[in-house]
Amino acid sequence: MPTYDLKPEISIKDYQDAWNGYEKIKSILPFTGEKKVIAIECYPGVDLEELENQLLEALPHASLVCSDDYAYDAETVTKKIQRTLTDDRVFGVMSHYTLDEFFPKAELKKIQQKIARFDGMTVIYGTGATIIASTPDVLIYADLTRWEIQCRFRSGRSNWKADNASEDALRKFKRGYFFEWRMADRLKQNLFPKIDYLLDTNIPNEPTMISGADYRKALKHVTEQPFRLVPYFDASVWGGQWMKEKFNLDPEKENYGWAFDGVPEENSVRLRFGEVVVEVPSINVVHQFPVELLGEKVHARFGKEFPIRFDYLDTVGGGNLSMQVHPYVEYIQDKFGMTFTQNESYYILEANENSTIYLGVKDGVDKDEMVADLKKAEQGDYRFPDEKYINCFPVKKHDHYSIPSGTIHCGGPDTVVLEISQTPYIFTFKLWDWGRVGLDGVPRPVHIDHGAENINVDYNTTWVKEQLINPFRTIQETTNYKEEHTGLHELEFIETRRHWFETEALVQSHDSVNMLNLVEGEEITVESLDNRFKPFTVHYGETFIVPEQIKEYRLVNQGNSKEVAVIQAFVKVL
CATH class of the missing domain: 2.60.120.10 (Jelly Rolls)
Known part of the structure; x- marks a missing residue:
């Protein structure tokens, strides 16, 4: 039986080059030559010590500046954002801060004047590198997924400009969710057209890198085809055992209560460039190509937010x-x-x-x-x-x-x-x-x-x-196909349809990005009606996304199941 793909990838064909490992990356980056400024802007959570030891240590003649050293100290930052953090362990208030607000102007001016006097090459690295150097000669963006950040929190890593290594993970997540990630995403969106290189730092000491031009083309390519996000799984006090077997998870783990496999704000996408895989937060796609992904009507209503979420809750053998x-x-x-x-x-x-x-x-x-x-x-x-x-x-x-x-x-x-x-x-x-x-x-x-x-x-x-209970209503039915309205309630803006079919089903996008899951059957393919994309394979239990610009598509039963079922979610257009 086909198995759930734990590391789905999107193959990128049209690109110049891609690199893995610090040795190859050091040989490519312009770390020698005439006077220049290189900025390595880092998403909060990127391991700066790793960058120092593995990348920057090879630059004995460069002037190195860590941008974090010129931001306010931890106590000042925490005091400044206290209204956002609140005293609650879980909930804060969504912030509208921008990163430059956390760099005192007098100190910023001093370091900028000092850099102007440096001879040769200057490398500015850290969160806020581009606050110090807004127009560097070379811009490298070091990115990181939110799940990896959360894992680092749990292992004892502090938040950005926070002395909270021993604080519980819920409070660290809250600080990231309500403050750091909002602020960093604002800056990342502004820098997107300027990035010369994208550096993936998710796997410790095993970075990968692509050019900014290839990165931008790759994200746009994501919106032109069906795709899956990279799922992650987590334990819970009520967690169960079903996903271990069905999704081939680690049998030694006590339980898995959660599976996040359809949450663009939390999940990531894996982009394959030949032998090199670059993993980036999937919210990057939403931020940079919202109309292509969401559709004009959904974008007009929600802006650069992906409004639909799919995840699993497993209590089999649990509570x-x-x-x-x-x-x-x-x-x-x-x-x-x-x-x-x-x-x-x-x-x-x-x-x-x-x-x-x-x-x-x-x-x-x-x-x-x-x-x-x-x-x-x-x-x-x-x-x-x-x-x-x-x-x-x-x-x-x-x-x-x-x-x-x-x-x-x-x-x-x-x-x-x-x-x-x-x-x-x-x-x-x-x-x-x-x-x-x-x-x-x-x-x-x-x-x-x-x-x-x-x-x-x-x-x-x-x-x-x-x-609220089983609001099923048949929309259309033939000998080997049935489309049903299955919810959600009229007070909710998501509508769901279920498609039962023996051979194939023709599906409309309804002017909205679609999120779907194969809830019955072994395997299907998602196929284009005009050959815009290659057939996309989906296994049982896998959540997948169809961008709105694919107005109509075909689902084809490819497994041994006589009948399969796919549930489809989209935003109701008012």
């Missing part, structure tokens, strides 16, 4: 997810500075007789009484009586449940959920976590005060049964 609720639009805008909220749905990919979903409150629930019991449970030595307040429904394979913001919900045991949702993916207000602590031994954070402001008790048993 319940946390009881939770997502914020209303006005709440997430007012409290956190986000533009839209986290509506979602659960598509059931695997289930047995124990599988359940908690969804909505029971008829007649008193909200104040329920919140009081949640707060009592938060203090410990008291079990929240979920059976008194919350609906619990059995689920089966291929069910689909809409979950608009304001709906209390929780996935049950022995279930694999394909979560299809709107993108702001960290805004989950945990209300009750079954008395558990996290994998780090620290009690998992709950946010009852936030949650209480967003629980809608009108989303009760009666309403949920009428509105």
Whole structure:
């Protein structure tokens, strides 16, 4: 049986050259010759010590300047951004800082004047290198994926300009999510047309590099064909065992609760240039070619944000997810500075007789009484009586449940959920976590005060049964093909369709970028109707993206399964 591809790649044919390893990179870069300034702008999290030891140590005659040394110190930066960070362990406020705000102007002027007096070559490296030298003779951008940054946080790495190596990973992630990555992405977008070389620093001591021209062409090429993101997997206190077997993951790991395989803000793309693979954050594609990828209508509505998210939740052999609720639009805008909220749905990919979903409150629930019991449970030595307040429904394979913001919900045991949702993916207000602590031994954070402001008790048993459970409606059907509307709820801006077919299906993009997953069957190909791209192979469980500029495409059953099913998500055009 075809297997899930853990490292999908996009082959780039039209390029000049590509290099791997520091020795080859040093031989290519213009590190000798006349007076010049070279800037190595680094995404926060790039290992500067590695650059110093492996790349810059070979430049005995160059003047080296680390830009980080000329930014404010850690205490000043943290104080400056305190309103963005907040005192909360998980949630901050989306910042609008730019990197230049963290370089004192007097110090900046001094180092710029000093560099002007240097003879020969000057190499400025670090986060903010281009703040010091805005028009260098050569610009190298050292990039890094967010998952690799998070792994470095967990291993003890600090945030940029922060003395927080021992701080818990949630707080480090919060500082990255709300502050560092926003600021760095703004700068990266501005530098994109100026980059002379793109340096991939994801694998320690094994960099790869391409020219800026090839990098720009490659990102545009991504938007001209179906493609997959590079998935990553993570453990959880409720994590299960299903993905280990189905996706050929490390069997020695205790569990895998999460799979992020359709989150452009978090995932990456692997670009193959002959023997060299360059991995970059997939959000780079969204930022640089939003119209080509998203479509004019989606771009007009969301700007440079990818509004759809697919991920997996695996509780097979594990436990319940946390009881939770997502914020209303006005709440997430007012409290956190986000533009839209986290509506979602659960598509059931695997289930047995124990599988359940908690969804909505029971008829007649008193909200104040329920919140009081949640707060009592938060203090410990008291079990929240979920059976008194919350609906619990059995689920089966291929069910689909809409979950608009304001709906209390929780996935049950022995279930694999394909979560299809709107993108702001960290805004989950945990209300009750079954008395558990996290994998780090620290009690998992709950946010009852936030949650209480967003629980809608009108989303009760009666309403949920009428509105949220399996809203299937057949759109068209022939002997060997059926297209169904499967959700999401009318309050949510994503629409999902399911395509069942024996041989092939013709699919429309609906003026939106499409995100899809093969939820039944072994293997399909995505094929062009006009030969614009080569047939693209998809295996069971793989999430893939079809850019909006591909208006129509064909899905073809290539496996041994008599019938296959693909679920398609797109933005409803109002």
